[in-house]
Amino acid sequence: MDAYLAAIAIIALIYMLLSLGLTLQYGLTGLINFGHVGFFAIGAYTSALLSLQGVPLALSIPAAAVTAGIAAWPIGLISLRLRDDYFAIVTLGFSETVRLVITSEKWLTNGVQGIPGIPRLFESISVGIGAQLAVMGVLLVVTLAAIYAMRRIVASPFGRVIEAIRDNEEALQALGKDPARFKIQVLILGSALAGIAGAFYAHYITYIVPDQFIPLVTFYVWMAIIIGGVGRVSGAVVGTGLLMLFLEGSRFLRDIVPGVSEVEMASLRIGVVGLLLVLFTIYRPQGLMGDFTKR
Amino acid sequence: MKTTRREFLGSVAAGAALIAAPAIVRAQGADVIRIGALCPITGAGGPYGSGMQKMIIAAAEAVNAAGGAAGRKIEIVAEDTQTNPQAAVLAAKKLIEVNKVQAILGTWSSGVSLAVIPLTNDAGIPLMHCSGAPALSVPPANAKGLGFRFQATNERFGRAFAEICEKEGFKRPATMAFNNASGIGNTEGFAKAWKAKGGEVVESVVYEPNQASYRSELMKVLAANPDVIVTGSYIADTTIILREWFQTGQPVKWIIPGWAANPQLVEALGNEVVEGIISVDSVSNEGSEAFKVYDEAYQKAMGQPGTNNVYAAMTWDMMTLLALAIEAAGTADIPAVVAKLRDVDHADGKKVSTFAEGKEALKAGKINYEGASSSLDLDEYGDVTPDFGAYFIEGGKFNRRYIVKI
Numbered sequence: 001m002d003a004y005l006a007a008i009a010i011i012a013l014i015y016m017l018l019s020l021g022l023t024l025q026y027g028l029t030g031l032i033n034f035g036h037v038g039f040f041a042i043g044a045y046t047s048a049l050l051s052l053q054g055v056p057l058a059l060s061i062p063a064a065a066v067t068a069g070i071a072a073w074p075i076g077l078i079s080l081r082l083r084d085d086y087f088a089i090v091t092l093g094f095s096e097t098v099r100l101v102i103t104s105e106k107w108l109t110n111g112v113q114g115i116p117g118i119p120r121l122f123e124s125i126s127v128g129i130g131a132q133l134a135v136m137g138v139l140l141v142v143t144l145a146a147i148y149a150m151r152r153i154v155a156s157p158f159g160r161v162i163e164a165i166r167d168n169e170e171a172l173q174a175l176g177k178d179p180a181r182f183k184i185q186v187l188i189l190g191s192a193l194a195g196i197a198g199a200f201y202a203h204y205i206t207y208i209v210p211d212q213f214i215p216l217v218t219f220y221v222w223m224a225i226i227i228g229g230v231g232r233v234s235g236a237v238v239g240t241g242l243l244m245l246f247l248e249g250s251r252f253l254r255d256i257v258p259g260v261s262e263v264e265m266a267s268l269r270i271g272v273v274g275l276l277l278v279l280f281t282i283y284r285p286q287g288l289m290g291d292f293t294k295r
Numbered sequence: 296m297k298t299t300r301r302e303f304l305g306s307v308a309a310g311a312a313l314i315a316a317p318a319i320v321r322a323q324g325a326d327v328i329r330i331g332a333l334c335p336i337t338g339a340g341g342p343y344g345s346g347m348q349k350m351i352i353a354a355a356e357a358v359n360a361a362g363g364a365a366g367r368k369i370e371i372v373a374e375d376t377q378t379n380p381q382a383a384v385l386a387a388k389k390l391i392e393v394n395k396v397q398a399i400l401g402t403w404s405s406g407v408s409l410a411v412i413p414l415t416n417d418a419g420i421p422l423m424h425c426s427g428a429p430a431l432s433v434p435p436a437n438a439k440g441l442g443f444r445f446q447a448t449n450e451r452f453g454r455a456f457a458e459i460c461e462k463e464g465f466k467r468p469a470t471m472a473f474n475n476a477s478g479i480g481n482t483e484g485f486a487k488a489w490k491a492k493g494g495e496v497v498e499s500v501v502y503e504p505n506q507a508s509y510r511s512e513l514m515k516v517l518a519a520n521p522d523v524i525v526t527g528s529y530i531a532d533t534t535i536i537l538r539e540w541f542q543t544g545q546p547v548k549w550i551i552p553g554w555a556a557n558p559q560l561v562e563a564l565g566n567e568v569v570e571g572i573i574s575v576d577s578v579s580n581e582g583s584e585a586f587k588v589y590d591e592a593y594q595k596a597m598g599q600p601g602t603n604n605v606y607a608a609m610t611w612d613m614m615t616l617l618a619l620a621i622e623a624a625g626t627a628d629i630p631a632v633v634a635k636l637r638d639v640d641h642a643d644g645k646k647v648s649t650f651a652e653g654k655e656a657l658k659a660g661k662i663n664y665e666g667a668s669s670s671l672d673l674d675e676y677g678d679v680t681p682d683f684g685a686y687f688i689e690g691g692k693f694n695r696r697y698i699v700k701i
Binding site for chain 2: 001002003004007008011100103111112113114116117201205206207208209211212248251255265266267
């Protein structure tokens with residue numbers, strides 16, 4: 001049981017890093033990024049490939065963040081010209097492009113066969129609860145650091161500028177600020193977080209294949225921040241926690257309530273998530289931890 | 296309509312009983328052997344997963360009806376892989392840690408099996424799967440010899456294709472593959488075996504899933520003027536490709552794996568289009584006694600003929616073989632059971648087709664479980680070694696002309 005809970009916690013923490021990145025991009029700056037999974041994939045493949053070449057994980061994970069951040073640069077340039085829904089379409093296209101490139105460049109990524117045998121974190125500790133807790137500990141530290149950094153950003157002048165970009169870009173320009181630079185920085189920062197999440201994911205699951213990096217991952221992250229509260233750091237944390245609790249908890253529901261087959265449960269699970277999203281949009285658009293000081 | 300208090304209380308009591316019931320059931324089954332069924336209920340494997348899971352349950356029921364294995368009943372705990380390695384890892388962790396299963400059966404896609412097998416290895420329990428990836432046979436994935444494959448590897452399929460090509464006297468084969476590990480595995484296995492025979496592949500195309508048309512890919516292949524096209528494909532894309540090919544009118548033969556060239560394909564396209572297509576499948580022992588029993592169970596559970604789902608026949612065999620091994624070992628102690636897995640499938644044993652039959656025969660001596668999916672015969676890597684049938688579609692019927700042994 002302990003190891004199972006640890007596994008859920010690890011996956012939840014990885015998703016938490018992803019939602020923190022998206023909170024920075026959408027929640028604070030208003031950039032509708034539907035391609036988050038692309039950066040997640042870049043991070044996962046970067047760290048996996050480097051570590052298989054013998055690069056220690058202490059270097060390959062930061063490298064994943066850097067690569068994902070650099071990959072966000074061109075998207076940032078595009079974001080200067082496209083607003084709102086157009087940007088959303090481009091980012092969605094970007095993540096699919098990443099997946100297709102990974103699928104096609106077999107010499108590097110082994111294509112659809114995937115990369116097996118990616119080294120684990122703490123390989124020296126024999127597998128079992130010890131290694132799991134160690135991984136969880138590292139992830140917890142990274143996530144807490146990210147949360148701390150996010151809170152500092154929100155409180156800083158930088159944070160006020162990006163929130164102003166979200167609320168009224170023209171007004172900001174009239175005040176003599178250049179939104180472009182800030183948008184690019186935000187995209188790079190958020191994507192770097194996604195890259196770190198990808199690296200941890202690769203080293204935890206130990207096997208990656210393009211099928212894992214489908215847009216559904218992006219939309220899980222979106223669900224989490226919508227439920228938790230867009231634009232709030234605490235919202236990203238609470239939303240991810242709740243989503244994971246629900247997705248995993250529904251397994252046990254079936255053990256308790258007989259007569260629900262796994263097929264029905266799978267549909268039910270997605271149905272309930274959909275219903276929750278609808279209800280949240282109608283009755284609590286700010287999410288659980290939303291900002292109630294505005295409007 | 297008004298609900299009276301009595302009715303309301305009644306439904307509350309019924310609900311409470313519903314929730315409390317499994318606790319009672321569990322209390323009775325303290326001495327059960329728990330087995331995990333980890334099938335792809337949703338995702339790409341969805342069309343097969345539900346049948347696979349139901350056949351594990353049905354086979355377990357057959358075991359229990361025969362008095363259980365080694366005197367203990369089997370209890371199945373089912374989870375969904377969602378055909379997604381991450382979901383599968385969490386599901387497998389839950390099965391291992393919370394439900395304490397003694398084996399995990401029924402993973403389907405290679406990606407899922409490769410992600411789950413490190414966990415089952417750590418737990419020291421067997422993983423029985425229907426994945427095609429060759430990497431699953433050897434270390435590191437199968438370092439402990441606890442992985443058992445009930446499906447022919449894609450490489451073997453490819454070799455069978457090459458044998459048939461040679462036998463039919465084709466000279467200019469081209470390949471078309473669905474872009475996933477299994478599709479490419481088939482055509483690459485074919486190309487390797489074909490080149491080893493000194494042949495040449497005139498064109499090979501890999502196509503992306505879920506397209507409305509494959510005309511451009513098809514034109515590229517047909518432009519090379521092949522005499523036969525070998526595919527690694529699934530039914531949805533095969534239907535579109537064949538329809539578009541028929542419209543071109545260019546004469547060419549097709550060799551297609553059996554899970555794509557099946558009666559549903561004939562139904563979708565009509566006899567004329569599919570005439571002469573060679574469908575290659577691991578001989579799923581369709582004449583065997585075990586297949587009849589499986590087919591009956593499948594009809595009952597799914598309302599369709601058992602031939603519709605080759606993977607369900609494999610999961611049926613997984614459960615039956617595992618139960619026979621437990622019976623032979625006389626204990627559910629996993630290392631002892633794993634050691635017996637090949638024994639109950641021994642070439643010189645008495646042929647048996649069901650668990651009940653095997654249980655009886657085990658009292659007398661060695662047995663050989665002849666499965667519904669194939670004759671099994673697990674090799675040193677834990678892979679089954681099926682023979683392949685070359686089925687020619689003639690007048691809408693599948694005529695098996697010959698069998699290819701690899």
